[in-house]
Amino acid sequence: MSLPRSAALLAAVALTTGLAAAPAQAATTDQRQRDFTAAAAEFGVPVNVLLGVSYLESRWDFNAGTPSTSAGYGPMHLTDVREAGVATTHHDEGTEDPRGDDARPALHPKAGPATPPPGLQTVDEAARLVGRTAETLRTDPAENIRGGAALLAKYHAGNTWYDAVAKYSGSTGDAARTFADEVYDTIKTGVARTTDDGQQVSLSPSPGTTVPQHGGNPANVECPRTVTCESVPAPYQELPDDDYGNHDLANRPVSQKIDHIVIHDTEGYWDNVLDLAQDPTYVSWHYTIRSNDGLIAQHVPTKDVAWHAGNWYVNAKSVGIEHEGFAAKGTWYTEAMYRSSAKLVGYLARKYGIPLDRAHIIGHDNVPGTIPSTIKGMHWDPGPYWDWSHYFDLLGAPLGGFGLPGSSLVTIDPDFAKNQPAFTGCDSPGTPCAPRGSEAVVLHSEPSEASPLLKDIGLHTDGTPSTMDVSDVGSRVATGQRYAVAEVRGDWTAIWYLGQKGWFQNPRGARVVKPAIGLVVTPKPGLATIPVYGRAYPEPEAYPANVTVQAITPLPYTLSAGQKYSSAGTVGSEYYSATTFDLADHVVVKGKLKYVQIQFGHRIAFVKADDVRLVPAF
Structure with missing residues (x-):
C-alpha cells in the first residue's frame, strides 16, 4: 500500500528539516569529496543529499568508467544504454538445462534480444544541463557528479528533496520511495569509505533525519517490509504433448528442507526478463531484483521448485534469485540492488534456517554439474565482479x-x-x-x-x-x-x-585469505581415491516401484588420500520425482545414504559420508 500524498508531503517536510539541521561536511583534501561539495554548491543541492544518492547508486566508485548492470556510469550512475549495449538472457546460452533433471527432457529456451527500457538514458539530459558531452560525463568523475547534481536540482523544482531523490531512481510509486528511504537512512547514519580508485569520501551522520516507511507489500508476496515487492506470477500450466511449465509445485519445507539460496544475474533487462518469467514455455526462478532501485518481483512461491540452477537436486532444495545485470559484459552491481537483495536473503535465511555462509548462499557459478557431460555447459553468473564481501557485510x-x-x-x-x-x-x-x-x-x-x-x-x-x-x-x-x-x-x-x-x-x-575454523573431509584409511558427485541422490533401494531410479554418477574428478576439503555439513540423500503436471504424482524419495557437501573446486560437490573422515582443521 502506498503512502497517501499528504503523508508523503509531511514526510518530505520532516526530511528537509532534518537536512537543514545536519552539520556541514568537514573540509577534505580528497578530490572526489571536493567534487561533491563543489557540485552541490553550484546547483543548490544539499551536499548530503548528493552524497547519499551517489552512495546508493555506486558507493561513490568510478568503476573505471565502465557501465553498471543497468547501463549506469560513474559515481552518479548516469545511464547511457546506447553505449552499454544489450544482450540476451543467460538461460539462452550454452547447453545447461535449467531444470537439470535426467528424468525429463532437457529445456533449452530461446528468448530473443533484450530490449533496454527508454528510462535508461539520463546522461543526455545531464550533459545538456552542464554543457558537456555524454562521453565526458561517462568518463570524467567530476563532470559525472556535476551532471547528477544538475538532474537532482531539476527534479527538485516544485518538489521536496525527498521527491527529487525518488525521481532520480528512475522509478515510480513504492519502489521510488523505497530508494529514497534508503538514501535518507544513509544520510541519517552516515558512512565513510575508500573508493575503488583510492578516494576518501565521507558522509557525516545527520541523526535528526526522519526516514518514512512505505505502506507495506502485497499479501501474496514473501518479502520483508523493508523492501518493495510486487507479484509477477510464473505460470504453472499444461502444454501440448503431455508437457507443462514453468516450475513444479511442492510443499517445502515440509516435504524437503531448503538448504541453499542461489544468486543469479539475468543477462537481460527488467521488462524482458519479467516477460520471460511469465512465459509458460520458459524456465523459472523465485525472484528478480531490479538494478536501479532494488524493486523485487516474486514469481514462484518459495514452497515450490523453480527451474533455475541447472541441477535438479539443488533446484529442489534452493531458492533462486535473479539480479538484473550482465556478468558477461563485466559490469558492476548497484548498491540499491545489493541492499535490497541482502534484505531479501536475510529474511529467507531466517525463515528457512539457512546458514549465512558461502556454502549455502551460493552463486549460480558455484552449482555443480550433475554428471560429467553437463559440467561444461553450467553457467557462471553472477561472475567475478559480484562483491561477496560487501554483500555479507550487508547481511550482518x-x-x-x-x-x-x-x-x-x-x-x-x-x-x-x-x-x-x-x-x-x-x-x-x-x-x-x-x-x-x-x-x-x-x-x-x-x-x-x-x-x-x-x-x-x-x-x-x-x-x-x-x-x-x-x-x-x-x-x-x-x-x-x-x-x-x-x-x-x-x-x-x-x-x-x-x-x-x-x-x-x-x-x-x-593477505587474500583469513584463517578459518571448521571441519574438513579426507578419505577414510585404506581408500586411495573416492568419487565426487554433483548431487546427493538416494540408493536404488529407496525408490518406490512407480519412480524411476536415478543413477548415482560420479563426476570426472578424484579426491585422493592425503587431500582435505572444507565440509559444509552432512546431508541426507533425496530425489524429488516431479515429471508430470499433476501434483498427486510428485514424490520425495529419501534414502539411507548420507553425503557431505564440500568445497571441491569453484563449485560445491558431494561425497558419500561412508567414504570420508570428518576431522577438525588445525
Whole structure:
C-alpha cells in the first residue's frame, strides 16, 4: 500500500528539516569529496543529499568508467544504454538445462534480444544541463557528479528533496520511495569509505533525519517490509504433448528442507526478463531484483521448485534469485540492488534456517554439474565482479577472521578494490577486460605467476589448462569460500582444489585469505581415491516401484588420500520425482545414504559420508 500524498508531503517536510539541521561536511583534501561539495554548491543541492544518492547508486566508485548492470556510469550512475549495449538472457546460452533433471527432457529456451527500457538514458539530459558531452560525463568523475547534481536540482523544482531523490531512481510509486528511504537512512547514519580508485569520501551522520516507511507489500508476496515487492506470477500450466511449465509445485519445507539460496544475474533487462518469467514455455526462478532501485518481483512461491540452477537436486532444495545485470559484459552491481537483495536473503535465511555462509548462499557459478557431460555447459553468473564481501557485510554476517593464525583452513577474502585479475572476454573473446576490483583469486599450478593455471578436466576435457576468460571458473576461488591449506612456500599458499594443489600469492601485508575454523573431509584409511558427485541422490533401494531410479554418477574428478576439503555439513540423500503436471504424482524419495557437501573446486560437490573422515582443521 502506498503512502497517501499528504503523508508523503509531511514526510518530505520532516526530511528537509532534518537536512537543514545536519552539520556541514568537514573540509577534505580528497578530490572526489571536493567534487561533491563543489557540485552541490553550484546547483543548490544539499551536499548530503548528493552524497547519499551517489552512495546508493555506486558507493561513490568510478568503476573505471565502465557501465553498471543497468547501463549506469560513474559515481552518479548516469545511464547511457546506447553505449552499454544489450544482450540476451543467460538461460539462452550454452547447453545447461535449467531444470537439470535426467528424468525429463532437457529445456533449452530461446528468448530473443533484450530490449533496454527508454528510462535508461539520463546522461543526455545531464550533459545538456552542464554543457558537456555524454562521453565526458561517462568518463570524467567530476563532470559525472556535476551532471547528477544538475538532474537532482531539476527534479527538485516544485518538489521536496525527498521527491527529487525518488525521481532520480528512475522509478515510480513504492519502489521510488523505497530508494529514497534508503538514501535518507544513509544520510541519517552516515558512512565513510575508500573508493575503488583510492578516494576518501565521507558522509557525516545527520541523526535528526526522519526516514518514512512505505505502506507495506502485497499479501501474496514473501518479502520483508523493508523492501518493495510486487507479484509477477510464473505460470504453472499444461502444454501440448503431455508437457507443462514453468516450475513444479511442492510443499517445502515440509516435504524437503531448503538448504541453499542461489544468486543469479539475468543477462537481460527488467521488462524482458519479467516477460520471460511469465512465459509458460520458459524456465523459472523465485525472484528478480531490479538494478536501479532494488524493486523485487516474486514469481514462484518459495514452497515450490523453480527451474533455475541447472541441477535438479539443488533446484529442489534452493531458492533462486535473479539480479538484473550482465556478468558477461563485466559490469558492476548497484548498491540499491545489493541492499535490497541482502534484505531479501536475510529474511529467507531466517525463515528457512539457512546458514549465512558461502556454502549455502551460493552463486549460480558455484552449482555443480550433475554428471560429467553437463559440467561444461553450467553457467557462471553472477561472475567475478559480484562483491561477496560487501554483500555479507550487508547481511550482518562478515566473512572470515574467526580462525587462529596458521590454521590449515582458510577463507578467501581479498581486498575487492585492489584485487584486479587480468580477465579477458568481457566484450569480445580474448580481449582484456577493463581493470576492476574482483572477488576472485586465480590459482596457479606452481608457486609462480608464470606457471599455467590449473586443469579442470570437466570444463576442459582435452586436458588443457584453464584460462583467464571471465567465464572460465576452472582455476579460481571466490570470496567467502573455504579451502584446506596444502602447502606454504614463502609468500605463496597452496590449497586443495579439484584434486590438485592450487597456488596463489598471499604475502604479509596483503593477505587474500583469513584463517578459518571448521571441519574438513579426507578419505577414510585404506581408500586411495573416492568419487565426487554433483548431487546427493538416494540408493536404488529407496525408490518406490512407480519412480524411476536415478543413477548415482560420479563426476570426472578424484579426491585422493592425503587431500582435505572444507565440509559444509552432512546431508541426507533425496530425489524429488516431479515429471508430470499433476501434483498427486510428485514424490520425495529419501534414502539411507548420507553425503557431505564440500568445497571441491569453484563449485560445491558431494561425497558419500561412508567414504570420508570428518576431522577438525588445525
